[in-house]
Amino acid sequence: MREITYGEAGVEALREEMARDSSIVYIGQGIGPRGGNFRQTRGLWKEFGDHRLRDTGICELGETGVAIGAAMNGCRAVVDEVFLDFILEAMTQVVQQAATIHYLSNGKIKVPVVIRGAMGSVRNAGAQHAHSFYSWFAHTPGLKVVVPATPRDCKGLFKTALRQDTPVLFIEHKALYNIKEAVPTEEYLIPFGEASVRRSGKDATLVAVGRMVHVALEAAAALDRDGISVEVIDPRTIAPLDRKTIVDSVRKTGRLAIVDEAPSMCGFSAEVIAFACEQALDSMDAPPRRICSLHAPNPFSPVLEDQMLPTSTKVAHEIRQLIAA
């Protein structure tokens, strides 16, 4: 099977869906002739033209609201914030409008909008281009939240997102655009709410999304050399969330840890531990652990940022502590 990058997988998903569904319009900054800051729309402008690839000025609030409005009137809209960090300019449209309209209209108005942005730290971009606040959106009723970790998932989940009738936050990771994986050429969709067990294991359950899936897998490989068997679970979508796969795994391994690029305070890691304890505390042999970014804005200095972010070394260390407990 041919290998393509995470970024190319997203482009393929878009190309296939835009060809299939003429109602899709794509709105964002630099997504036309330039093909996207992350090359996330490369080649599409030539194929689909100005009408469907709508370059805007720098106006996240306006362009996001426009996408939502278009989705209320028969289009399927994608708005690309490019850096997820920039969605903060548009949060009122996401949370107050997109997320509520279907419910408040008593189901009469559908809002098929995909709100796309890339999160996380990459190449020491500095605090304002490195946020990982993806879990905020899962806190808001009415939004689906997708956090793909691999090229194959990126394509399959993006295609599913482009067929939803409700708003979807499609949150890629900036540092993953160039990773490669074998991706099927034939069409496939990946349903929301189905976790992927990235690696089977029996001694501990390790949950991660986005780039941290790769950190978790590196740690698991290192631990395996020491005879510690870690099960790595990637929920892929955090709303809806596949709680069952995580709880079943904890019942099997008796130990739970989460590695998260976001801080632990009120984060996705807190939610995972909360429901795991609610549903499987009696199976736990040790208190669960969170391995998260430290509670600070991302610092610029590589030395400082490395100190702040979870690494596979830190994860392996924490899992050893968890097993010893």
Added chain:
Amino acid sequence: MEIVATQDLDVRLSLDLYRGMLQLRDFELKVQELYRAGMLPGFVHLYVGEEAVAVGVCASLKRYDLVYSTHRGHGHALAKGVTGREVMAELWGKQTGCSGGRGGSMHMFAPEYGFMGTNGIVGGGIPLATGAALAAQLRNSGQVAVSFFGDGAVNSGSFHESLNIASVWNLPVVFACENNLYATEMAFHRATKNTGVASRGVAYNMPSVEVNGSDVHECFRTGREAIDRARSGGGPTLIEFKTYRFLGHHEGDPGTEYRTKDEVESWKRRCPIKAFRDKMISSKLASERDFEQIQLETDAWLEDAVQFSKSSPDPDPSTVLDFC
């Protein structure tokens, strides 16, 4: 309300406009009465004094055209054709309301009438209307979107970004600013150095016009021109309607701490409904009897809406998670 503006400003259309304004006025006064009697939950922002704007503009819209409204939106809903029953029942939180009781005053949705929502967020509907116009353009649907908003919205980023996008993409949208001079309690002249909203259209290279929002004929003519321009591919228009709310910002606000009695009274003397009626009678286009008849019909319409709403069932609590 069903106003079919196929003809110019003839007598029949004029009486329809009058009826529309009277319905909005009496509806809001009834809401005030019910609210004060403790029968309606939530908050209401009443449209009394501004009726000529919604009625005048919406008279030129087709059912499939789209209106995006504000927190002061009962009048827009009625003028766009949502029935009095469905609007009143929504204010009552009843299952038969246009949002099934999930929305209330500030979240009324009736897409079946082209009414795309009142909105609790000032300026929140402006980008949505702009986006709806983008979809109309892309789908070649022939629709026009109208965004109503107040002077309180025009100093926001939503206003600026939306008008800029609408202009550069030549979208079929009408930006209808109801400048009632106060954003909650903040006088417009204290909020901005440029109190001419229409003058801001220049910044977007957009046709812009200022209108006497108490003159329903003027509102109608200006609205129709903008709607026709949008529909024929001429792009967006900004209209500033100079208007005034006779009551406070919301029911419960007397509206007297930040406005003088003289100012309020001077606007009430220019009441759009009374002025229109006087003009029609003095020019002998209609008689007292015509207006008495319209009043009787409006009374019956309103009573029906109230009785319908009062006797409607509450939503079923077990449906609380439907449409999540």
